[in-house]
Amino acid sequence: MVTLASDKEAFIAQYDQSKGNxxxxxxxxxxxxxAKNIALFEEVGLPTAKTELWKFTNxxxxxxxxxxxxxxxxxxxxxxxxxxRQLPRLLEINAxxxxxxxxxxxxxxxxxxxxxxxxxxxxxxxxxxxxAADLKVALSSRAREEEQPLVALNTALMxxxxxxxxxxxxxxxxxxxxxxxxxGKAEISYHNRNVISVGFGSKATIIEHVTDRSDHxxxxxxxxxxxxxxxxxxxxxxxxxxxxxxxxYSSTEVVADKGATYDNFLLNTGARLSRTETNVSLNGENxxxxxxxxxxxxxxxxxxxxxxxxxxxxHTTCDEVIKxxxxxxxxxxxxxxxxxxxxxxxxxxxxxxxxxxxxxxxxVDAKPELEIFADDVICSHGxxxxxxxxxxxxxLRSRGLTSEQAQALLVNAFLADAVEAVQNEDLKxxxxxxxxxxxxxxxx
Amino acid sequence: xxxTQETVEQVQNLELxxxxxxxxxxxxxxxxxxxxxxxxxRFISAKKNEPEWMLEWRLKAYRLWLTMPEPKWGKLDxxxxxxxxxxxxxxxxxxxxxxxxxxxxxxxxxxxxxxLGIPIKEQEVLAGVAVDYVFDSVSVATTFRKQLLDVGVIxxxxxxxxxxxxxxxxxxxxxxxxxxxxxxxxxxxxxxTDGSFVYIPKGVRCPMELSTYFRINxxxxxxxxxxxxxxxxxxxxxxxxGCTAPQRDENQLHAAVVELITMDDAEIKYSTVQNWxxxxxxxxxxxxxxxxxxxxxxxxxxxxxxxxxxxxxxITWKYPSCILxxxxxxxxxxxxxxxxxxxxxxxxxxxIHLGKNTTSRxxxxxxxxxxxxxxxxxxxxxxxxxxxxxxFTQCDSLLVxxxxxxxxxxxxxxxxxxxxxxxxxxxxxxxxxxxxxxxxRGISEEDAVGLVVNGFCREVLQELxxxxxxxxQQLVKISLEGSVG
Numbered sequence: 001m002v003t004l005a006s007d008k009e010a011f012i013a014q015y016d017q018s019k020g021n022x023x024x025x026x027x028x029x030x031x032x033x034x035a036k037n038i039a040l041f042e043e044v045g046l047p048t049a050k051t052e053l054w055k056f057t058n059x060x061x062x063x064x065x066x067x068x069x070x071x072x073x074x075x076x077x078x079x080x081x082x083x084x085r086q087l088p089r090l091l092e093i094n095a096x097x098x099x100x101x102x103x104x105x106x107x108x109x110x111x112x113x114x115x116x117x118x119x120x121x122x123x124x125x126x127x128x129x130x131x132a133a134d135l136k137v138a139l140s141s142r143a144r145e146e147e148q149p150l151v152a153l154n155t156a157l158m159x160x161x162x163x164x165x166x167x168x169x170x171x172x173x174x175x176x177x178x179x180x181x182x183x184g185k186a187e188i189s190y191h192n193r194n195v196i197s198v199g200f201g202s203k204a205t206i207i208e209h210v211t212d213r214s215d216h217x218x219x220x221x222x223x224x225x226x227x228x229x230x231x232x233x234x235x236x237x238x239x240x241x242x243x244x245x246x247x248x249y250s251s252t253e254v255v256a257d258k259g260a261t262y263d264n265f266l267l268n269t270g271a272r273l274s275r276t277e278t279n280v281s282l283n284g285e286n287x288x289x290x291x292x293x294x295x296x297x298x299x300x301x302x303x304x305x306x307x308x309x310x311x312x313x314x315h316t317t318c319d320e321v322i323k324x325x326x327x328x329x330x331x332x333x334x335x336x337x338x339x340x341x342x343x344x345x346x347x348x349x350x351x352x353x354x355x356x357x358x359x360x361x362x363x364v365d366a367k368p369e370l371e372i373f374a375d376d377v378i379c380s381h382g383x384x385x386x387x388x389x390x391x392x393x394x395x396l397r398s399r400g401l402t403s404e405q406a407q408a409l410l411v412n413a414f415l416a417d418a419v420e421a422v423q424n425e426d427l428k429x430x431x432x433x434x435x436x437x438x439x440x441x442x443x444x
Numbered sequence: 445x446x447x448t449q450e451t452v453e454q455v456q457n458l459e460l461x462x463x464x465x466x467x468x469x470x471x472x473x474x475x476x477x478x479x480x481x482x483x484x485x486r487f488i489s490a491k492k493n494e495p496e497w498m499l500e501w502r503l504k505a506y507r508l509w510l511t512m513p514e515p516k517w518g519k520l521d522x523x524x525x526x527x528x529x530x531x532x533x534x535x536x537x538x539x540x541x542x543x544x545x546x547x548x549x550x551x552x553x554x555x556x557x558x559x560l561g562i563p564i565k566e567q568e569v570l571a572g573v574a575v576d577y578v579f580d581s582v583s584v585a586t587t588f589r590k591q592l593l594d595v596g597v598i599x600x601x602x603x604x605x606x607x608x609x610x611x612x613x614x615x616x617x618x619x620x621x622x623x624x625x626x627x628x629x630x631x632x633x634x635x636x637t638d639g640s641f642v643y644i645p646k647g648v649r650c651p652m653e654l655s656t657y658f659r660i661n662x663x664x665x666x667x668x669x670x671x672x673x674x675x676x677x678x679x680x681x682x683x684x685x686g687c688t689a690p691q692r693d694e695n696q697l698h699a700a701v702v703e704l705i706t707m708d709d710a711e712i713k714y715s716t717v718q719n720w721x722x723x724x725x726x727x728x729x730x731x732x733x734x735x736x737x738x739x740x741x742x743x744x745x746x747x748x749x750x751x752x753x754x755x756x757x758x759i760t761w762k763y764p765s766c767i768l769x770x771x772x773x774x775x776x777x778x779x780x781x782x783x784x785x786x787x788x789x790x791x792x793x794x795x796i797h798l799g800k801n802t803t804s805r806x807x808x809x810x811x812x813x814x815x816x817x818x819x820x821x822x823x824x825x826x827x828x829x830x831x832x833x834x835x836f837t838q839c840d841s842l843l844v845x846x847x848x849x850x851x852x853x854x855x856x857x858x859x860x861x862x863x864x865x866x867x868x869x870x871x872x873x874x875x876x877x878x879x880x881x882x883x884x885r886g887i888s889e890e891d892a893v894g895l896v897v898n899g900f901c902r903e904v905l906q907e908l909x910x911x912x913x914x915x916x917q918q919l920v921k922i923s924l925e926g927s928v929g
Binding site: 052342345355357358359360361362363364365366367368369370371372373374375376377378379380381382383384385386387 | 517828841843844845846847848849850851852853854855856857858859860861862863864865866867868869870871872873
């Protein structure tokens with residue numbers, strides 16, 4: 001096969017080749033949806049720095065690569081001796097239920113069979129086959145398609161993913177851990193689509209772990225649709241630790257109903273270029289969300305965190321704490337938008353982004369935005385950038401710490417601030433350890 | 445006076461005196477043919493007896509303008525502008541022979557300024573302020589010129605500077621805001637008609653406040669003035685501009701360019717009180733105010749400070765900026781932007797840190813009332829070599845009424861680890877407690893709002909030169925009339 005540089009033509013060619021084999025190719029609405037989205041993608045193309053939303057993130061390194069679709073599921077798993085004997089896991093064996101995706105494909109064999117009561121799981125293709133009625137709504141619910149060409153590409157090419165349903169009034173105590181293991185083969189791209197719905201009054205914790213088993217270049221373009229029903233709570237944590245050749249794009253769209261809570265935390269150390277978009281729509285009164293993140297970068301890594309919170313009804317709350325540390329030639333980007341719609345009186349929205357630069361060539365760009373159409377609100381954002389406080393360093397040095405130790409301690413404390421809100425204690429400890437490890441591996 | 449009588453009068457004032465500067469002065473004027481073409485540019489240049497190089501410069505800008513796109517990034521609901529439906533040159537006719545002294549100035553014109561509350565003579569005597577008046581397109585009179593020249597300060601209309609000091613103008617014009625900077629600045633470069641030129645020589649502290657008053661009088665006229673201020677080593681100048689326009693149903697265009705240059709140890713303080721006609725409550729008429737203002741701190745330890753009180757215009761599109769090139773240079777931006785009715789403002793600043801130990805400070809207070817939209821848009825950029833750069837930004841927005849919008853769009857870009865940048869923004873409505881406190885003590889609701897808002901803006905208003913701080917406080921109150929109750 002001729003490999004093109006992955007400008008939009010390459011992806012369109014991929015669609016033309018594979019459209020007959022994509023899941024649900026015999027279902028009319030889905031084929032139409034895919035056709036509509038590839039047309040949209042063809043029109044808009046891959047985002048460029050000329051687009052305001054992509055002002056700070058340049059996809060040129062991605063465009064220089066060429067990607068093909070991953071091999072069929074059977075092939076990957078037939079060759080399973082390729083896989084590491086011990087698949088990475090974040091929490092202890094008995095402390096979580098684990099689902100495993102290898103290069104974008106769901107592996108039933110490697111995943112835990114027994115899910116807690118009230119939790120149903122399908123992979124995308126079986127959910128499509130089962131003809132789940134909500135699926136059509138979930139997959140075509142994006143409000144701003146033309147602003148998200150990569151999501152349109154995902155819709156056109158999506159081949160796997162999970163559809164997770166939590167029945168009403170179910171409290172799932174044990175976290176569900178989802179492992180996305182990439183890097184099986186060089187220069188592949190995959191487009192996973194996930195759907196999570198949390199029923200009335202339910203509670204659940206989902207931990208996503210994005211990592212890989214090689215240094216191969218690959219491109220993971222994932223999209224997730226989440227709905228949190230009335231009085232339900234979803235804790236959604238994500239650890240992104242891919243190799244430094246990988247490209248990660250992830251777009252999550254959350255709709256929160258009356259009294260619902262969406263609690264999100266992202267720890268990002270990975271990838272050459274990553275962009276994590278989280279859009280939350282607070283549709284019901286008294287709904288709230290937390291969007292917290294700690295990100296670290298070194299070498300020529302590029303880490304982009306983009307959030308958007310729409311306050312659509314009165315008495316809604318959002319809280320964002322984002323902390324970043326950048327060394328080497330790394331570049332960090334934070335774009336956060338809080339929109340308070342006309343009818344959303346009594347909104348409280350607070351956002352804070354703080355970045356620490358450890359090297360002379362690191363760069364941080366931030367664009368915190370407030371867009372407010374209601375008057376009875378309390379909204380604020382704060383944004384800072386700087387280096388380690390010299391006086392704090394001196395304080396620690398004068399008490400006998402080496403300069404490396406002192407720096408590590410201060411950076412750790414700086415990042416840990418955003419981790420504090422994580423509710424699961426085991427996970428919190430693990431995240432803090434990951435921060436310490438990163439600092440040890442990347443002395444700046 | 446009986447309380448009822450007072451109330452009646454207040455209400456009447458509200459109805460009739462919404463825009464107290466909305467009068468037209470009946471003066472014979474001479475206009476260029478309507479519309480924009482190379483001929484218009486040549487006409488303006490010929491009217492001004494400009495040298496060949498200036499005409500060339502204008503034509504170059506005009507040709508560039510034809511190719512440039514309209515800037516669309518502001519959060520503004522902007523109708524398509526018909527550039528052919530405007531006059532680009534309008535001069536009061538009796539100006540053909542310039543008055544030699546104030547006594548020769550058209551008395552009608554003098555009365556206009558009196559109505560504006562800036563009687564020239566009075567100011568000349570009392571305030572000690574040197575004023576350059578720009579009426580539509582032509583600079584009418586410059587006061588105190590001789591006294592200024594005695595200490596070496598050049599303060600004159602830019603059209604005269606082109607004749608008298610061509611080497612200075614040639615050297616600095618367009619050096620801060622190049623012709624192709626944006627479409628509005630480019631249009632200004634092609635058709636600018638007048639404005640002020642100030643040069644402060646080395647080591648001179650300008651003995652008085654300099655000031656320009658702009659007024660658009662003629663129907664369908666655009667005003668395109670250009671201000672250039674150069675502060676040489678160790679000098680200081682404080683400059684103030686004020687603007688008004690009569691009430692018109694059509695939208696009028698105002699596209700100005702201001703360039704500031706400071707050398708080593710020099711300082712320019714530039715204050716603006718902008719009160720162009722904002723249009724009526726349904727959004728009909730009003731000035732489109734597209735202004736490109738930029739200063740460069742070229743020398744070490746130099747300082748540029750922008751202070752603005754923006755209460756007028758249907759649309760304000762304005763970002764006074766500082767390029768901090770010299771080491772230890774300082775940039776400041778203090779802004780109050782008030783929108784009411786259907787006004788739209790998209791304003792803010794850019795601080796570009798290039799030199800070492802450069803500092804900048806941004807204090808922006810936005811107040812939206814009625815059905816207006818008020819946006820702060822700002823950029824703080826630290827280049828890789830700007831060791832020890834420091835920025836502090838505070839943007840506060842106040843909402844009055846539930847149908848207005850307040851938006852904050854800051855861009856923060858740092859390429860230097862030793863740079864310390866802090867940005868803070870808050871949005872809230874007027875505190876009920878504060879209003880209640882005032883009302884309880886017998887202050888009317890409208891006065892109470894005025895009081896609270898003035899307190900909210902205090903940090904900025906106190907940056908204004910004293911004479912104008914008082915006027916600005918009044919203006920803040922007038923602008924919010926009709927926004928409560």
